[in-house]
Amino acid sequence: MGEALLMQGNEACVRGAIRAGMRFFAGYPITPSTEIAELASLMLPKYNGKFIQMEDEISSMAAVIGASLCGLKAMTATSGPGFSLKQENIGYASMTEIPCVVVDVMRGGPSTGLPTCVSQGDVMQSRWGTHGDHPVIVIAPSTVKDIYYMTIKAFNYSERYRIPVILLLDEVNAHMRESVVIENDVEIWDRKRPLTRENHKPYAADEDGVPPMGEFGKGYRFHVTGLVHDETGHPTNSSEEAEKLIRRLHYKLEKSRDDIVIYEKFKTERCRTLIIAFGSVARVCKDVICQINDDSIGLFIPYTIWPFPDKELLSLIQKNRIERIYVPELNTGQMILEVQRIVFGRCEVLGINKYSGELITPTEIIKCLRRG
Amino acid sequence: MFKKQVIIGGTGGQGIMLAGIIIGEAAVYDGYHVIQCQNYGPESRGGASRSDIIISDSEIYYPKVQKADIFVSLSQEAFNRYLKYSDASSIIIVDKSIDVGNVAGCKSYGMIEYAYKVLNRPMTINMIAIGIMNSLTGILSQEGIRKAIEKNVPPNTFDVNYSAYNAGYSLLKSL
Amino acid sequence: MRIELLNKYFKMDQLPHIWCPGCGNGIALGAAVEAIDNSTMDKDKICIVSGIGCSSRASGYLNFDSLHTTHGRAIAFATGIKLANPELNVIVITGDGDCTAIGGNHLIHGCRRNIDINVLVFNNNIYGMTGGQYSPTTPRNARTSTSRQGTVERQFDICKLSENAGATYVARGTVFHYKHLIGLIEGAFKNKGFSIVEILTPCPIQFGRRNKTPEPADMMRLLKNSTSFSDDGKTKIGVFRDEKEPEFVSEYIKLLSNEGDISV
Structure with a gap:
């Protein structure tokens, strides 16, 4: 067992993320999530990881998806208004099955609302914020210790099921400091890689509904689109393929549902x-x-x-x-x-x-x- | 069961948050469960701000201070605004400049004056306050405090800050 | 485009493309492919990123790693890719609406960072895919489906915009001046920094038919007659800026180390 530390919730999130293997963070400052970006900017370079402050939340989400396609575990963090801006690209990650973790530190809304005050107003947005039928996993930790371990879970789920995972914090648990003891052993999951580059079909799924994921720059030469696509990754207007794709996107979570749910x-x-x-x-x-x-x-x-x-x-x-x-x-x-x-x-x-x-x-x- | 709830109130810029973190971290070094929360407005200078610390030998669930066992106030506005979190059993420590009205039993010390005139370091008022608080209540070990200060202030200001804490700790006798 | 390049760089099973007869996008893409072929870039390290619109469909036709993203965000995705893997040669294919309207913010910030990305803007002065609405580069008074009495708004000069935002390689060419265009794109690839090539290309169906140049040949003639290599009042084509300045990714990676504690 490690030493007890007084840790802020947002800090626990960054430490957990780096422990999980995060090596890319893109973000845009917004209260009450800003400490996550600040700490990521400080810590990531020491782990050979990259941080970038983008021009807005939309581009932050985009950069995270791009980095994940290059094989890096990637995260962004935001709050209320920024979470709204990220929604279109969260849907893109869902459709293209690109792993990423999105932290939303809930604050009072709607609109600019109460930037420094707590709320739990994003329960439905975290589920249905982006348009269309889409699968998503949303994890809501309670304590600072939960935040550390559930950030790791968020990465694990995201990598294994190739899905954006939303980590829902709130102004109280993100900003409070709490004594935490960090255990030495944690389980880290990585994404499945294709076994071969020959006849690579980027969206041909295994039995678990999850396709192995190649990365850009390794000779797979594959295409990724937010349009409905077939196993080759290329767009199709076939109604059969459309139904097959949407069914599989949901199936991969339903099949592993018992391994995913966490409760107390x-x-x-x-x-x-x-x-x-x-x-x-x-x-x-x-x-x-x-x-x-x-x-x-x-x-x-x-x-x-x-x-x-x-x-x-x-x-x-x-x-x-x-x-x-x-x-x-x-x-x-x-x-x-x-x-x-x-x-x-x-x-x-x-x-x-x-x-x-x-x-x-x-x-x-x-x-x-x-x-x- | 040991449980102490502490509120440090003051003006933005007085190092209220840092004081809360140092008290909290010292308590962690002493082996306690600790929660430290900040309450702040959008302005990072001026206005009333407060730092809540809960120290307990068992797990803490509700993270905010409901009734302060110890209330330290370094500004009039903070005193007026946060007094409601204390009662007759609370230890109330205030700066001499604060008008406490008819509130009985407040312990008043010239902390600000001491930081300005004696130490010639206005920034150390938070350390003096921690020193006084710990001298009056004895809830934290000297070693824990020293470690927490060391970890949270820039290395080149450690001596200044730690001696301000010690000055506060021994100030009671001189005032 | 040289015919052998078709088999070499295109995913033949994805053809025919969706572009209309008379569209210049195929020529623009051909020039890009010739420039790629002429370059020494490792073809497995090329990554094509596009947004949404007619031109952005190009990414799916090429046999490289390719990402067809959301509307306007290609440069933002490309920024994540380039920073995550600096070895990659990132080429963004985008249109005037995608790049300068909905994606205008990402364009100027890409320029400002001087991140090593090559942006090819297929500028046909119109939103083609949605049926011919005016874009930020539609000339004043031109008729479109959302400006039937003539566009009232003023137009962007993509090259001036990019240059002033800090891009280190800025050029304009046309699909009429094909060989010249290939050279401009090669210049972009050579620059280590943010490069942008504005490619003027005709859209006879959505633009030409409403603006008295319905035939592809009319529009090609217009491209020829309205542009010039010199400062004679016509739309100038050529290289406007080609300078060396600190590039974002190479500067950033200087900060990296492995000194972090594994236990975090």
């Missing part, structure tokens, strides 16, 4: 009331659970909010015969929509919402629980 059950053994919370709010809820010390109330934390751990939640609801679910979140009610979809009327689902730019307090949550 906190004191749920005997609970009949369940709180479901993510990000910084999850840790506030742990405080609540410990304060009230009543085993009829438990906590479920989804860390992958997309795909949501729906099977796991459902089985808990059924096993414990949950009567009521509370969903506290720092927005007007986004994750609750997914919870309601899963619960499908099996029990009561109530939202606890705060959107003032401040973190919800344990007292505020307890008040709602007592009100019934």
